[in-house]
Amino acid sequence: MEIRKAKTADAVRIHELVNQYARQEQMLPRTMLSIYENIRDFHVAELDGKVVGCSGLHFTWGDMAEVRSLAVDESAGKRGLGRKLVEANIAEAREHGLVQVYAFTYVTEFFAKLGFRVVAHDSMPRKVWMDCINCPKFNCCDEVAMVLDLVEGVNPEPFDVSQVNIPIVKLEKRVG
Numbered sequence: 176m177e178i179r180k181a182k183t184a185d186a187v188r189i190h191e192l193v194n195q196y197a198r199q200e201q202m203l204p205r206t207m208l209s210i211y212e213n214i215r216d217f218h219v220a221e222l223d224g225k226v227v228g229c230s231g232l233h234f235t236w237g238d239m240a241e242v243r244s245l246a247v248d249e250s251a252g253k254r255g256l257g258r259k260l261v262e263a264n265i266a267e268a269r270e271h272g273l274v275q276v277y278a279f280t281y282v283t284e285f286f287a288k289l290g291f292r293v294v295a296h297d298s299m300p301r302k303v304w305m306d307c308i309n310c311p312k313f314n315c316c317d318e319v320a321m322v323l324d325l326v327e328g329v330n331p332e333p334f335d336v337s338q339v340n341i342p343i344v345k346l347e348k349r350v351g
């Protein structure tokens with residue numbers, strides 16, 4: 176078993192892994208374009224020379240990042256690969272000096288075992304929602320927000336919406 180950074184040659188397999196679960200509505204789908212554009216986010220898990228799992232760490236701001244597109248093929252499940260993939264994401268977040276990682280998920284027990292805690296959606300800083308505005312579940316998100324603090328007693332900085340060019344009206348609708 177090996178956990179390593181993804182290469183562009185892994186993109187097709189990542190697409191397969193993520194979208195097999197997206198079809199079952201267990202996670203959000205990804206396009207090939209978004210996987211290629213974000214390939215450096217990903218770690219993959221190899222078992223017997225085959226990529227059987229993936230997980231991305233997507234930077235949101237200077238102090239926080241999202242663990243997203245975590246998928247382990249059923250044939251390779253329950254051997255600790257999911258845990259190792261997220262641990263690789265967390266290690267990378269620490270290397271970048273981030274103070275928090277977060278996930279939107281249905282597998283709350285899995286993330287709780289890695290130290291994440293459940294938080295209210297509206298307690299997440301607005302910057303988190305920037306990617307959500309194009310999501311089919313925008314305004315009806317049923318995923319659970321979970322965070323892992325990486326630096327004790329330090330919270331992500333408050334967000335000044337004037338720092339980015341985003342459709343504030345739509346965002347206001349989501350986060351109030």
Ligand SMILES: CC(C)(COP(=O)(O)OP(=O)(O)OC[C@H]1O[C@@H](n2cnc3c(N)ncnc32)[C@H](O)[C@@H]1OP(=O)(O)O)[C@@H](O)C(=O)NCCC(=O)NCCS
Nearest residue numbers: 196202245246247252253254255256257258280282284285
């Ligand atoms: C969730 C998923 C990534 C777990 O991968 P995995 O390799 O089977 O998980 P691991 O073997 O590393 O499990 C780590 C721990 O979490 C537990 N766990 C794993 N999946 C779980 C689940 N669905 N519910 C509750 N606990 C779970 C394991 O029992 C294990 O506990 P232990 O450390 O006490 O033994 C995998 O099942 C998957 O890809 N699911 C479909 C897609 C998905 O939901 N992705 C998450 C999107 S946020």
